Amino acid sequence: FDWASSVAQLKAVAKTEQVLVSRLQNFINNKTEELGRIQNYVDALRKVSDKISSSKEEYISHPINQYHLIQRFAKEWTKVGDLLQMFNETGFELTQNISRMRKLYPTDNDLNPAAAGIERLQRVYELSIDELIEGNVKGEKSGYKLSPGDCFLIGKISCKSFKCDACKIWMQRALKLKADETFTNDEALAYEAVCRAKRGNLTHAFAITEDLLTRDPFNDILLGNMLYYRFVLGKLNILYPCFITIKKDENAEDEIKQYNQICQGKFKLPHKVSKNLRCYLYTNKNDPRLRIKPVKVEELCNSPHIVQFYDVINNDDIETIKKMSKKHLSRALVTGPNNTGIVEDIRTSKVAWFKKNDFTAVKKLYTRISEMTGLSEETFEDLQVANYGLAGEYQPHFDYTEKQDPSIYKREDGAEVGNRIATMLLYLNDVKEGGRTAFIEPKIVAKPIKGSAVFWYNLYPSGLGDPRTRHASCPVVIGNKWASNVWVHEVQQEFKRKCGLRQDA
Ligand SMILES: O=C(O)CCC(=O)C(=O)O
Ligand SMILES: [Fe+2]
Numbered sequence: 001f002d003w004a005s006s007v008a009q010l011k012a013v014a015k016t017e018q019v020l021v022s023r024l025q026n027f028i029n030n031k032t033e034e035l036g037r038i039q040n041y042v043d044a045l046r047k048v049s050d051k052i053s054s055s056k057e058e059y060i061s062h063p064i065n066q067y068h069l070i071q072r073f074a075k076e077w078t079k080v081g082d083l084l085q086m087f088n089e090t091g092f093e094l095t096q097n098i099s100r101m102r103k104l105y106p107t108d109n110d111l112n113p114a115a116a117g118i119e120r121l122q123r124v125y126e127l128s129i130d131e132l133i134e135g136n137v138k139g140e141k142s143g144y145k146l147s148p149g150d151c152f153l154i155g156k157i158s159c160k161s162f163k164c165d166a167c168k169i170w171m172q173r174a175l176k177l178k179a180d181e182t183f184t185n186d187e188a189l190a191y192e193a194v195c196r197a198k199r200g201n202l203t204h205a206f207a208i209t210e211d212l213l214t215r216d217p218f219n220d221i222l223l224g225n226m227l228y229y230r231f232v233l234g235k236l237n238i239l240y241p242c243f244i245t246i247k248k249d250e251n252a253e254d255e256i257k258q259y260n261q262i263c264q265g266k267f268k269l270p271h272k273v274s275k276n277l278r279c280y281l282y283t284n285k286n287d288p289r290l291r292i293k294p295v296k297v298e299e300l301c302n303s304p305h306i307v308q309f310y311d312v313i314n315n316d317d318i319e320t321i322k323k324m325s326k327k328h329l330s331r332a333l334v335t336g337p338n339n340t341g342i343v344e345d346i347r348t349s350k351v352a353w354f355k356k357n358d359f360t361a362v363k364k365l366y367t368r369i370s371e372m373t374g375l376s377e378e379t380f381e382d383l384q385v386a387n388y389g390l391a392g393e394y395q396p397h398f399d400y401t402e403k404q405d406p407s408i409y410k411r412e413d414g415a416e417v418g419n420r421i422a423t424m425l426l427y428l429n430d431v432k433e434g435g436r437t438a439f440i441e442p443k444i445v446a447k448p449i450k451g452s453a454v455f456w457y458n459l460y461p462s463g464l465g466d467p468r469t470r471h472a473s474c475p476v477v478i479g480n481k482w483a484s485n486v487w488v489h490e491v492q493q494e495f496k497r498k499c500g501l502r503q504d505a
Pocket of ligand 2: 230397398399
């Protein structure tokens with residue numbers, strides 16, 4: 001089910017935990033009470049048996065005693081049997097419920113993405129690891145700490161996804177805090193060695209691994225790595241196939257660095273740019289519907305033109321949309337080979353989709369967007385509602401497709417609607433910390449403000465994709481993020497937004 005990719009559904013888990021705690025407490029109370037009753041019986045019966053053991057012959061010769069002995073077996077010990085049976089049965093239902101529930105709620109598989117989320121927060125926002133370990137995120141204290149085992153897990157996940165710098169710092173933390181029952185020092189060292197090797201420091205990795213092998217000479221993974229180091233260091237002439245080295249993609253790394261810095265709020269627009277940005281009331285060339293209540297606009301960037309509209313949607317409609325979405329949220333996909341949707345780490349959120357006619361709030365929203373932008377609803381895509389999970393993000397991407405294939409966007413009725421000409425990105429809540437929308441080239445961010453929406457054209461008027469619109473959703477640090485997109489397609493907008501004479505007009 002993938003619990004780390006949406007916060008909305010985690011709320012139910014927290015509620016269930018409360019119920020569980022009180023059920024478990026009841027269970028213990030009942031058991032204790034039953035044990036107490038059994039204890040009373042044992043006390044009473046012990047008195048009798050003590051007496052008998054001191055003078056068995058004498059006791060047994062007396063007819064009343066004979067009667068009592070028989071009576072105890074006929075009655076008392078049956079009662080003890082009943083009590084024991086009851087003791088065994090109490091909590092049976094709870095045990096069954098718990099094992100059924102375990103299948104529905106977070107399991108071991110959810111821990112890795114959650115650990116990856118913590119690592120992502122640290123990396124993107126350059127958070128202090130010491131503070132994170134203390135449960136302190138940008139001054140917000142959780143009350144819980146990260147254990148050495150948690151640090152080890154975060155290091156291990158980083159190593160497996162080739163984030164070697166992260167692996168190193170988290171493993172060093174794990175080692176500094178000392179191993180707990182979840183890992184040994186040698187395991188932490190082994191991961192660190194693999195990371196060093198991936199960074200090209202093979203001699204050091206070789207030395208660490210050689211040392212580790214003296215303590216664990218049959219460890220398959222260590223042996224495999226050793227063969228590889230020997231090969232690369234020229235000490236062996238066959239290659240062990242299980243070890244991969246990663247090639248650095250310099251461009252991608254530079255972009256991620258830039259993305260991290262934008263998310264951290266490190267860039268300020270120079271005065272000569274920001275002084276040309278305006279806030280104004282907009283009536284879309286005197287649209288009669290907007291003349292009465294013009295829309296509030298804030299310019300975020302002039303080139304490309306990116307604006308934030310305020311009070312686009314009211315609170316009731318927002319709550320309706322979120323409530324409807326909760327039932328339908330499923331892991332967000334990105335476009336993979338042959339236009340199929342695939343799960344990727346670059347997009348950690350859950351989404352739900354609605355049609356214009358699914359309920360009134362969507363219909364109203366579509367009319368409103370059409371009024372504000374002057375664009376035809378005819379080729380609006382279905383409404384996408386997204387909820388981001390632990391450190392949920394959407395790494396830099398274009399909303400338009402770079403493919404030249406006109407059939408890529410087909411409406412359900414088969415009509416080809418062209419590329420995504422524009423994006424309306426609505427914010428359905430305020431995010432306490434993080435979760436901003438970052439535009440990579442102009443180095444600007446939009447802040448999620450409930451009821452507002454960011455709007456921009458993805459294509460030049462010529463229809464060519466505008467690469468300056470590359471954008472991302474920064475990881476959520478504290479709180480929860482609800483956003484929603486309406487993508488507008490080219491077809492039907494020909495007379496609403498006319499094409500220019502130059503390709504990048
Ligand atoms: O949520 C955001 O801030 C951006 C989302 C986005 O870019 C998308 O869904 O395409
Ligand atoms: Fe996007």
